[in-house]
Amino acid sequence: MACPWLIFPSGLKMMSRKKILLFLLAFSTGTLLLRQSANFSWFPKSPPFSCAPWVSPPAKHTAVAFLKTHKTASTTVQNLLFRFAERHNVTVALPHHACDHQFCYPHNFSARFVHPYTLPPRLIASHLRFNRDELRRLMPNDTVYITILREPVAMFESLFSYYNQYCPAFRRVPNGSMDTFLNNPSQYYRSNEKYAMYAHNTLVYDLGGDPEHSPEDSTYLPKFIRQIEGIFSLVMLAEYFDESLVLLRHLLAWDLEDILYIKLNMRSVESKLNISSAHVAAQIRAWNALDAALYDHFNATFWRKLGKMDPGCLRKELRALHEACERLARHCFRGQPQLRPAMQIKNKELRPWQPSAKVDIVGYDLPGSGPHSDEQCLKLVMPEVQYSRYLLRKQSLKNRRRAVPHRPLSPRGLLPPARHPAVKAS
Numbered sequence: 001m002a003c004p005w006l007i008f009p010s011g012l013k014m015m016s017r018k019k020i021l022l023f024l025l026a027f028s029t030g031t032l033l034l035r036q037s038a039n040f041s042w043f044p045k046s047p048p049f050s051c052a053p054w055v056s057p058p059a060k061h062t063a064v065a066f067l068k069t070h071k072t073a074s075t076t077v078q079n080l081l082f083r084f085a086e087r088h089n090v091t092v093a094l095p096h097h098a099c100d101h102q103f104c105y106p107h108n109f110s111a112r113f114v115h116p117y118t119l120p121p122r123l124i125a126s127h128l129r130f131n132r133d134e135l136r137r138l139m140p141n142d143t144v145y146i147t148i149l150r151e152p153v154a155m156f157e158s159l160f161s162y163y164n165q166y167c168p169a170f171r172r173v174p175n176g177s178m179d180t181f182l183n184n185p186s187q188y189y190r191s192n193e194k195y196a197m198y199a200h201n202t203l204v205y206d207l208g209g210d211p212e213h214s215p216e217d218s219t220y221l222p223k224f225i226r227q228i229e230g231i232f233s234l235v236m237l238a239e240y241f242d243e244s245l246v247l248l249r250h251l252l253a254w255d256l257e258d259i260l261y262i263k264l265n266m267r268s269v270e271s272k273l274n275i276s277s278a279h280v281a282a283q284i285r286a287w288n289a290l291d292a293a294l295y296d297h298f299n300a301t302f303w304r305k306l307g308k309m310d311p312g313c314l315r316k317e318l319r320a321l322h323e324a325c326e327r328l329a330r331h332c333f334r335g336q337p338q339l340r341p342a343m344q345i346k347n348k349e350l351r352p353w354q355p356s357a358k359v360d361i362v363g364y365d366l367p368g369s370g371p372h373s374d375e376q377c378l379k380l381v382m383p384e385v386q387y388s389r390y391l392l393r394k395q396s397l398k399n400r401r402r403a404v405p406h407r408p409l410s411p412r413g414l415l416p417p418a419r420h421p422a423v424k425a426s
Ligand SMILES: Nc1ncnc2c1ncn2[C@@H]1O[C@H](COP(=O)(O)OS(=O)(=O)O)[C@@H](OP(=O)(O)O)[C@H]1O
Pocket: 069, 070, 071, 072, 073, 074, 075, 076, 154, 158, 238, 239, 241, 262, 263, 264, 265, 266, 267, 268
């Protein structure tokens, strides 16, 4: 059946029909081009690179809870989510001042830790210890839960170096030697100490589990994994970051533009220990046996999920993502991005936080600073602490006008403030 607008009055001749058709074609092309140029974007939207063209694209999903685990590339994911939230005018839950830029981690998450000017949120992406009931109280019913894991050997090496001054178990080790620690962890580790969770089964801790549970108990982990699978729609893997983002894009019906990134929160090469010994790797896995089993499980499910995609389509998406990230980097850095030690970054807003003098977290400087066009570049490389502060200021300004009552948390964050009307009952 013809479309109604293609039915011509019967009196028209063949020639004029052609002209009308040509006119309509030219008109619609012109309109399309005008619309395109109004929201000009130099990276392609979904249909040109996706293998499954959406006849009518589903609306982007905007309610997302990202469990930001430690030393797993989670800052890079958070940055991408913050930028998405800004572009789509999505409110991001941010920690109360008393909680710093994390939700009073390592406490179990509570909706009371959320700054009132960031209520009601549709997105949450700052460090917290997972607590399903409290997140459900805070987030909308249609929230999609996602998280990211990292292979435990590389992750532990990163934790050991990053928290060498924070975590008493690591501080106690003579000469800060990871080998010495691994030869006898229980000599240095005390489970009841502050920041102990950075030294033992950190993934399980972040996910709200019991890092001290005996790995000998064959019932504990399968049950814990089932719970996680019942909540999280996607468990990404740091080692397969781009593949994870492709899955994320599909899950949330996002555009390519929404998953562009640059690696953040990296240590300098000099701060890294190269673990080439199978023995050391085995020691790390044995000490973090729960994390290792958890990772192995979600590694297997990750590949099963990815295996459902057409391999050609996956390759195409990965290439498109890689090329678009490179284009964005070339645009922002006028060439290749140059990683810099924090003190060499001229713009202080772009200096990543340094956990200790013994480890270098590198970041990026941008050549020159410009008006609106460079805003996306600034955000792309903005470290976690500065971006969280910026978003809080921005959302506070907006929400203060709506006169949300501000009930301060007690310094220790333990007094129960009034429930915000937007916070749902469980
Ligand atoms: N895209 C991508 N792919 C793979 N790995 C990446 C990526 N982005 C960041 N990283 C590495 O992740 C480590 C930092 O993790 P987090 O940002 O989660 O750390 S933190 O807990 O928030 O401090 C840190 O690892 P280490 O350098 O080994 O410490 C980063 O180099």
